[in-house]
Amino acid sequence: MNFFRYFVRRVVLIIPLLLGITVVAFIIANAIPADPINANLPPNALNDEDTIAAFRKKWGLDKPLHEQYLTYLGNLLRGDMGTSIKWRTKVAEDIAKRLPATIELATLGIMYGVVLGVGLGLVSAIWKNSWADYIARVIALIGVSFPVFLIALVFLSLFYAQLGIAAGPGRLHILMRPPPTVTGMYTIDALLDGDWKTFGNALSHLILPALTLALYISGIISRITRSSLLEVLNQDYMRTARAKGLRERYVIGFHGMRNSLIPVVTVIGLSYGNLLVGSILIESIFAYPGIGFYMFRASTSQDFPAIMGVSLLFAFIYVGVNFVVDILYFFLDPRIRVG
């Protein structure tokens, strides 16, 4: 199968999925709350007939359900996710403003996480049942068993409050001015501005939350890497590779890694979901002003439109990432190209 056909087929498959997500979000937003007006408007607006009438009209609440959905979808396509109860701002704008900060953190987090996870998994599988395997598995187990908010608090308390070797909460030192906005990502903007001091400071604020995020997602990645590589190592072709005299480094690095990578890539895609959830819990502790912190403050104050907006965005990101993983398969798994 050529790449173009494969790509088009994936795109066609993803469209009903995205529409389905909006249906689920619509049902949660409009059908589950006993009264959507109560759920979506601030308490003091509930006595104001005009506000209620305007809300009804905008979301088509007086029309039948399928028309309500179309209104909802129309509003969504125009980038309208409703108005936050707590801050009275447009949810879509709030999200757009905070998204770059989260992308910056998540990217660094997943990079650390993949390196740590795949590394631990490799060590575990190659030196199976040794003390190195044991330590790697315990680290993985901590990653999946310790609540990520506890890891974040311990890191912050240890490396920032006690030892003073890491930067504290926030994105930048309080007295520093953010770099001129281009991408909204402070590290990149500072680099574009040629401002190394700001770059260093922004990066130092990223390291601790990114490491927490990495530990959180590396647990599952290292487990899959280990079991996947162990399974591959038992295959006949591995014995053949050794029998024909290949060096061990080459046997594992080429035949082993390549064949065990496919499930690992799937899991990295799937753990993006954990990464998003983790960003909510971690940003809230590091007072890092991204989408996760926004979601945390929205949910502690029952800001329903904001919660729905972030949920929808996260579902879209998740689907998008797994779409990319599907595309990567094409290059990783020759069976798809041939079959």
Added chain:
Amino acid sequence: MSSISSISSSTHEFESASRGQQALYHLRRNPLVLIGLIIAILWIVIAFISPAIAPVEPLQQDLVNRLQAPNALFFMGSDELGRDIFSRVLWGSRITIPAGLAVIIIGSALGVIIGAVAGYAGGLIDELLMRLTELFMAFPFIILAMAVTAALGPDIRNAVLALSAVWWPRYARILRGLVLEVKSQEYVEAAHSAGASGLYVLFRTILPNCIAPAVILATLDIGTAVISFAALSFIGLGPEPSSPEWGRMVSIGIDFFDQWWMWLFPGLAIASLVMAFNFIGDGLRDILDPRLRGE
């Protein structure tokens, strides 16, 4: 490391051993399972007897002794209202353990029924149910649970309901596959030809033959359910703030960052419980999947 002869003799014994002996054999080979079992049982016992053993009531305030570091009177310190953290952590087990188990039981039952019906009915019903399953799997599940809890209104019951409502898809997938496999067996055909109704065949003949993998998955999942519930309540979508629920206690503790005992002990309670269930689940997986046992 045992020598070759002892391995072969133990394999021989293994074949003729009773189930109880097999279980003992595996427990001895997987000490982590044993540790997990001990911790989990300890927590379950605490959940039952905490009203009797907790020094004070979890909501009892003592404003004179607020924000005390751990000492002889308050083993784990006291919080901003002078409540005893130790008592609250003990009582917390009465919320978290039942909540985690409820999510697993409701969620897996839902998945088993949906998957079984899809696999057995086939055709359009199968198609519809499986598309629905895929749709639910497209959401990061805790995020979906957050949205549902927020819509229902935050409290313990709604958090459990929301998590159960997003928990079922994996079970549905597995069950569907198994039902498809079992459906074509001769004894199913025999039941049909003996005049049994479709529902009877599905629930009495087919399901009992494919329930085991769902039970195993459920055991592996308890830790995840507990940690997900804690995460929901950490972000305020669980019990009310005064509740001695562990996740909630940690999130209130953030505002008292320097009073580390306020967040550390409830956090460690979650970690120990989840780790115990993960030890058990891991061991179970190793025992049931010999390829990974590493022998």
